[in-house]
Amino acid sequence: MLHLRVISPSERSGEVLRILGGEPGATHVTLGLAAAVDPPGDVIQAEVARGSLNDVLAALTALDLSRTGGISFVPSGTVISDAKERADTAAPKRRDRTVVWAQLLDQMREGARLTPTFLTFLAIAILLSAVGVTTASPLTLVGAMVVGPEFLPLAALSVGLVRRDTRLIRTSVRTLAISFPVAMVVTWLATLLWVRLGWIGVGNVEDARAFDFIYQVGPFSLVVALLAGAAGMLAVVSSTSAVLVGVFISVTTVPAAGLAVVAAFAGKWHIALSSLAQLSVNLMGIVLAGVAVLLLFQRADR
Known part of the structure; x- marks a missing residue:
């Protein structure tokens, strides 16, 4: 799993949440309203299966968040959660076949x-x-x-x-x-x-x-x-x-x-x-x- 962190303008946060909510390989979605200072906006975080990350990044980039906010991701480390196991299983691509471009x-x-x-x-x-x-x-x-x-x-x-x-x-x-x-x-x-x-x-x-x-x-x-x-x-x-x-x-x-x-x-x-x-x-x-x-x-x- 990879830990995804998005800084989103408030008017875009709903779209970001819809993208993550509609992705079976994403879980542990959290929202911090107005938590970001520079650039200003909401902070949205999630755990995303490696096999789903390319699709998620493509959808987020299409929202122009790289200009108006920010997108970052790092390895999640150890995650103990049934939701994480379900997300890993539901990811459309296997981890060993996925390159995060x-x-x-x-x-x-x-x-x-x-x-x-x-x-x-x-x-x-x-x-x-x-x-x-x-x-x-x-x-x-x-x-x-x-x-x-x-x-x-x-x-x-x-x-x-x-x-x-x-x-x-x-x-x-x-x-x-x-x-x-x-x-x-x-x-x-x-x-x-x-x-x-x-x-x-x-x-x-x-x-x-x-x-x-x-x-x-x-x-x-x-x-x-x-x-x-x-x-x-x-x-x-x-x-x-x-x-x-x-x-x-x-x-x-x-x-x-x-x-x-x-x-x-x-x-x-x-x-x-x-x-x-x-x-x-x-x-x-x-x-x-x-x-x-x-x-x-x-x-x-x-």
């Missing part, structure tokens, strides 16, 4: 933004990848995969494509197009410093056969990216954050970017280009899988 879009708009924090995390992840490659440290590479924040703008791009949200698409593409080159330039400068200090060597990059999976593009490069993208989108939709760690470790986006920088620094251009190809395949596979998962949910929602 308003919630997902809001989450993705936040995750798609290019922020200093996002750029810092990506730069740190690619720096760790460069260290892992040059020191032949698989653990450092795994750490780089976990630190990498690139999944959220990729998921946001998938959502934007499915919902035809051009603003979200532009924001996601902009974040990816700017952040990866900037983080890779930072890694190039750091590699230059480390080589001059004698901390690392890049001459044996071509012989690092243990890291073939990072830059050699093969059929499973796309398969793994598709599987990881599907699992990641399912985790986002179902709010199962623990699964995302496995998704981060499965794909080689950040390690491929780090190896591309080190290989280019060493003049091993075929490895650098192959790493960039691996990076592209992973990015594309994650987005395509995310789109496919969301289309399935959208079809089930209809």
Whole structure:
């Protein structure tokens, strides 16, 4: 269940109550007359089954409440009530087949933004990848995969494509197009410093056969990216954050970017280009899988 809270102008409150009263998946409806101060109006609250929330939000939005009042919702937590059980049972759609699109879009708009924090995390992840490659440290590479924040703008791009949200698409593409080159330039400068200090060597990059999976593009490069993208989108939709760690470790986006920088620094251009190809395949596979998962949910929602 989700706890719905509506601030409604007094003249609209009757319509809001009729919407909630006519929705079998809504219960525990309460009304606070003139309880809201800014914006002024009545406060109407209810517990709504997840399978009913999209319909309720669509009806409330049609009343222009987003402009004249406000609509918010959060997980209800534990609700002990026979009325709640009846509402859950009466909801037109099952919980596991329902995507609350308003919630997902809001989450993705936040995750798609290019922020200093996002750029810092990506730069740190690619720096760790460069260290892992040059020191032949698989653990450092795994750490780089976990630190990498690139999944959220990729998921946001998938959502934007499915919902035809051009603003979200532009924001996601902009974040990816700017952040990866900037983080890779930072890694190039750091590699230059480390080589001059004698901390690392890049001459044996071509012989690092243990890291073939990072830059050699093969059929499973796309398969793994598709599987990881599907699992990641399912985790986002179902709010199962623990699964995302496995998704981060499965794909080689950040390690491929780090190896591309080190290989280019060493003049091993075929490895650098192959790493960039691996990076592209992973990015594309994650987005395509995310789109496919969301289309399935959208079809089930209809």
